[in-house]
Amino acid sequence: MKKxxxxxxxxxxxxxxLAQSSAYWQQHVDYKMDVVMDxxxxxxxxxxxxxxxxxxxxxxxxxxxxxxNNAFQPGSEMDxxxxxIKDPDARMVNKIKVGDKEIKESRIKTxxxxxxxxxxxxNFKQDGIIANxxxxxxxxxxxxxxxxxxxxxxxxTLDFDGQIPVQIRRSGRNNSEGVELSMAQWYPKIAEFxxxxxxxxxxxxxxxHGVWGSFDVNIxxxxxxxxxxxxxxxxxxxxxxxxxxxxxxxxYPKKTKTLTWHFVAPMVHDFAWAxxxxxxxxxxxxxxxxxxxxxxxxxxxxxxxxxxxQPLMVKVMDFYNKTVGNYPYKQYSFIQGGDGxxxxxxxxxxxxxxxxxxxxxxxxxxxxxxxxxHVLASNExxxxxxxxxxxxFIEDLALNEIDDKKVENPYESAYRSYYKLVESGKEQxxxxxxxxxxxxxxxxxxxxxxxEIFLSQLEYLIGKQxxxxxxxxxxxxxxxxxxxxxDIKRTAERVSGANLDWYLTDWTQTTNTVDYGIKEVKDSxxxxxxxxxxxxxxxxxIDILVEYVDGTKESFYIPLRMMSFEKENPNPETKRTxxxxxxxxxxxxxxSISKPxxxxxxxxxxxxxxxxxxxxxxxxxxLK
Numbered sequence: 345m346k347k348x349x350x351x352x353x354x355x356x357x358x359x360x361x362l363a364q365s366s367a368y369w370q371q372h373v374d375y376k377m378d379v380v381m382d383x384x385x386x387x388x389x390x391x392x393x394x395x396x397x398x399x400x401x402x403x404x405x406x407x408x409x410x411x412x413n414n415a416f417q418p419g420s421e422m423d424x425x426x427x428x429i430k431d432p433d434a435r436m437v438n439k440i441k442v443g444d445k446e447i448k449e450s451r452i453k454t455x456x457x458x459x460x461x462x463x464x465x466x467n468f469k470q471d472g473i474i475a476n477x478x479x480x481x482x483x484x485x486x487x488x489x490x491x492x493x494x495x496x497x498x499x500x501t502l503d504f505d506g507q508i509p510v511q512i513r514r515s516g517r518n519n520s521e522g523v524e525l526s527m528a529q530w531y532p533k534i535a536e537f538x539x540x541x542x543x544x545x546x547x548x549x550x551x552x553h554g555v556w557g558s559f560d561v562n563i564x565x566x567x568x569x570x571x572x573x574x575x576x577x578x579x580x581x582x583x584x585x586x587x588x589x590x591x592x593x594x595x596y597p598k599k600t601k602t603l604t605w606h607f608v609a610p611m612v613h614d615f616a617w618a619x620x621x622x623x624x625x626x627x628x629x630x631x632x633x634x635x636x637x638x639x640x641x642x643x644x645x646x647x648x649x650x651x652x653x654q655p656l657m658v659k660v661m662d663f664y665n666k667t668v669g670n671y672p673y674k675q676y677s678f679i680q681g682g683d684g685x686x687x688x689x690x691x692x693x694x695x696x697x698x699x700x701x702x703x704x705x706x707x708x709x710x711x712x713x714x715x716x717x718h719v720l721a722s723n724e725x726x727x728x729x730x731x732x733x734x735x736x737f738i739e740d741l742a743l744n745e746i747d748d749k750k751v752e753n754p755y756e757s758a759y760r761s762y763y764k765l766v767e768s769g770k771e772q773x774x775x776x777x778x779x780x781x782x783x784x785x786x787x788x789x790x791x792x793x794x795x796e797i798f799l800s801q802l803e804y805l806i807g808k809q810x811x812x813x814x815x816x817x818x819x820x821x822x823x824x825x826x827x828x829x830x831d832i833k834r835t836a837e838r839v840s841g842a843n844l845d846w847y848l849t850d851w852t853q854t855t856n857t858v859d860y861g862i863k864e865v866k867d868s869x870x871x872x873x874x875x876x877x878x879x880x881x882x883x884x885x886i887d888i889l890v891e892y893v894d895g896t897k898e899s900f901y902i903p904l905r906m907m908s909f910e911k912e913n914p915n916p917e918t919k920r921t922x923x924x925x926x927x928x929x930x931x932x933x934x935x936s937i938s939k940p941x942x943x944x945x946x947x948x949x950x951x952x953x954x955x956x957x958x959x960x961x962x963x964x965x966x967l968k
Contacts, residue, residue, distance in 0.1 A: 370826060371537055372397040373557030375615070379531075381565040383524070385458070386508040386517050392532060394500045396492065400537060404492040407500075407537075408544035409465075409484035412529030415547040416452055416461035416509035416516070421481060423452040425548050431783045433549065435683050436512055451512050461509030461516070465532060468502045477502070482547040484532060504532050513549055514686050514693070521697050522641060525619040526681040527573070528693060533614070536723075538826060543723065550778035550787075551724030551731070554613030556824060561615060564604045570625055572639040572677045573617025574689045575609030609689060611672075611824055613721055616688035618681035628654045631662045632670060637677040640696045649700040653678075653707060656746060660708050663742045667812065668715045669819035676714065678707050687713030687735075709739045719823045727829055728778045728787075729852065733795015738815075740796070753953050755800040761793035766857055766958045774852040797956050798851060804954035805847065805885065806840040807912050814839045842909035846883065856881035860949055861962030863932065865941060872937040872944060874965075876902075880958065883928040885911065889918070889951040892943050893967070902926045902933060914952065942967075 379390040398404055415422040426432045427450050437448040465484055468477040473489040492498050508527070511519040515528040529552075535544040536553045543553045559575060577583065583603055609615060618639070624647065626638040636657060640650045657678065665671060673690050680696030685706040692710035696703060712735035716722070722730040736758065744754035765771050770786045774794060781787035803811045814836045822831055833848040850856045859880030866873050876886065885904040891897050898919045903910050905925040913920045926933045937944065949955075949963040957963055 368825070369399045369401070369539075371399055371555050373534060373555045375557065375559045375561070377531060377559070378562045379564065381525075381563065381619075383566045383569070386525075388506050388508070390504045390506070390531065392500075392502050392504060394534060395497055396500060396534065397497045398492045398494060401494050402537075403494060404537065405488055407486045407488065407492075408535040408542055409486065410529070410533045410535055410544075410547065411463040411465070411479065411482050411484055412515070412533070412547045413461035413463045413506055413509065414479070414482045415549070416455065416512055418453050418455060418460070420452065421546050422513075422548050423450050425779075426450040426452065429783060431785055433513070433784060436549070451510075455510065455512075458507075459510045460507065462505075462507050463532060464505045466503045466505075468500070471499055472501075475500075483535075483544050485544075500534075502532060506530060511683060513683060519681065519683060521680060521695060523618060523620050523681045525569075526693050527618060528616040528686065528688060531615070536826075543725065545725050545779065548779045551728050552614070553723045553725050553826075554721070556611060556613050556721065559607070559609040559612065559615045561607045561609075562604050563607070563617065564602050565619060567600050567603045568621045569603075569619040570621070570623040570639065571605050571617055571619045572623070572625070572637055572679045573607070573691050574612060574615045575607035576675060578606040578608055579604075612689035612718065614689045614718075616691060616693065618679045618693055620681075623680075624650075626651070626654065628658060630658050630671075630676070631665055634661065634671060634673070635675040636661070637675060637679075637691075639677060640680040643697070646697055649698075649703055650680075650696065652700055653703050656704055657707055657711065659746050660711060660742045663745050664712060664715060664738060667738060667741065668815050669719075669823065671714060672719060672823065673714075676711065678710075685710045687717055689718050690714070705739075705743065708742055709735060712736075712739050712742070715819065720819060721824075721826050722828065723826065725778050727774070728791040729774045729795030729798065730827075730829065730832070732791040733793075733798055736792050736796040737799040755796060756953070758793040758796040758800070759953065759956060761789045762797055762956060763958055765789040765794070766855075771855045773854055794851075800954055801851070801956055802836060802847075804887070804950070804952060805844070805907070805911070806836060806842050806909070807914060810836070810840045840909065842907050844907070846906050850882040854881075857958040858882045858884050858956050859959050860884065860886060860955075860957060861959075862947060862949065862965045865944070865947065865965050867941045868936060870940055872939060872941045874935055874937060874947065876933045876935075876949070878926075878928075878931055878933075879962075883926075884955055885909075886926065886933075887914070887950050887952065887955075889946075889948045890937060890944060891946040891948075892939065893945045894943075900935065900937075902935070904928075 374395040376393040377390055379388055381388045426436050432448055436451055438451055440447045440449050465477055468475050470489045475489045476487040478485045508517045510516055515526050517525055534555055535542055536555050622642045623639045624642050628636045630636040638650055638654055677691035679691055679693050682693035682695055685692055685694040687710050694706045694710055716734040717731040724731050740754040744750055772781055774790055817839055818832055818835045833844050837844050857880040861877050861879055863877040864875040883904055886902040888900040900921050900923055902923045903925040905927040923935050945967050947965040
């Protein structure tokens with residue numbers, strides 16, 4: 345699609361979204377950057393022009409920029425955090441033997457001046473007038489030359505000088521797999537201002553929040569390098585390196601010392617790229633004619649794995665399209681260049697030297713972030729579970745879908761991780777800011793596993809089909825916006841008709857646990873009386889399966905009173921009896937089975953395993 349058509353497409357889609365909700369507003373930015381990279385000393389110089397549109401009702405006297413590179417300096421907040429946290433990220437420390445003890449030393453602490461990262465800003469102007477810009481750690485604080493009134497635009501210009509750090513985390517040079525340049529969080533990025541105010545968080549190694557807008561970026565670099573990343577390459581005929589022209593012929597440019605790569609990216613909130621002299625570059629057609637780019641090192645040990653993962657990612661994208669909504673861009677790039685895997689607009693930087701299974705898992709997860717973060721742009725810093733958890737949910741669904749051996753519950757590993765966290769006593773509420781967790785492991789489980797269970801347990805509450813309908817409606821109503829936890833909850837309520845405020849509150853804002861048990865099973869004339877108990881603070885509706893000695897089964901369903909909802913029978917082949925509701929304040933609940941106790945082989949609370957009962961050992965009664 346031509347550049348003009350792309351901008352028209354995104355402007356039209358975005359305008360329609362805003363028209364649906366006139367009370368909603370968000371800021372908008374248009375970046376233009378020209379960057380010259382010196383690959384000998386890993387330094388670069390750039391000029392940035394940013395047109396900032398203030399769609400808020402506030403008059404802004406200051407703005408803030410992120411200078412992420414500055415985190416990779418001895419004494420930075422990131423450095424100190426590595427040294428003070430109990431379980432530092434293994435990628436960010438060196439292990440040193442001191443006597444009989446092993447000490448973990450921050451890798452940032454030992455960086456030399458030519459190994460650190462930095463972003464230095466100069467010549468900051470607003471509409472041609474000098475503004476006061478002050479660097480404070482990883483944040484640039486700017487006192488404006490004139491306030492930005494509501495519903496008005498202003499233009500910021502600045503020069504920036506950067507140095508790429510030795511790769512410690514995500515961005516950097518010369519990573520563990522030999523990729524030279526991983527350019528993530530590399531430019532002065534304006535902070536988000538929304539209904540909560542400014543989000544000028546220091547960079548301490550967690551997640552991000554960005555402003556929707558467009559990028560027009562020129563990168564001048566040694567001609568030997570191959571680039572991939574965010575956006576659409578505008579000058580393939582000048583670049584060559586296997587990039588194709590509008591026909592089918594591979595073109596190669598005249599020999600020059602440098603090349604300027606021109607990228608345009610409409611309606612994104614970040615821009616990342618990577619470069620290496622020894623990249624193999626493959627392009628595969630994905631669903632809806634999307635180009636899937638694969639850039640990986642020319643290493644004979646990994647080529648077969650990268651070739652084999654390509655048709656699988658076509659299947660994964662197709663599954664995501666059908667499950668959530670169509671991927672809205674015309675390209676996506678899988679790039680070997682990370683220290684694990686990290687999502688960026690239209691691309692991921694990821695490790696690539698592992699086995700096919702590992703590459704597939706990472707690629708599937710990171711591609712999923714194109715829906716949950718790079719189209720549905722929740723605030724990762726404040727609500728990391730909304731992007732990591734929801735992405736993990738569709739990742740597990742997709743991997744199960746393309747696997748020859750499908751399992752009934754693809755989310756089991758998430759539940760196991762969550763139960764271990766509860767048992768450890770180290771859980772913190774999901775309302776905890778991503779940087780404020782006491783330890784890294786509880787953060788990861790809370791964001792990824794417990795975040796995934798938010799949706800899988802929602803299947804238990806309102807049914808699988810309602811959850812899929814919820815995801816599709818959520819995508820349609822909030823794409824290219826900044827949805828909040830309340831938005832996914834209200835979408836699920838609108839789809840199902842259930843009241844779910846209690847669920848959002850207990851699951852995400854507290855560490856209350858689900859714990860139900862079978863307290864007593866007793867004969868009552870020609871019937872059996874079953875007494876259930878609620879042990880944990882968090883309420884739930886209850887599914888019960890009764891298996892009889894003759895091999896027959898029946899199920900019972902106890903609605904939760906505060907939900908004001910009755911779920912459809914998840915197993916229509918099994919007769920189900922809907923009982924009276926159970927109100928939270930009552931610690932026990934009694935019901936009858938119309939057969940004597942001796943006829944009963946087994947009674948199970950939640951046979952699906954989708955209710956996150958932290959102590960499942962009391963969920964089953966078996967005839968002795």
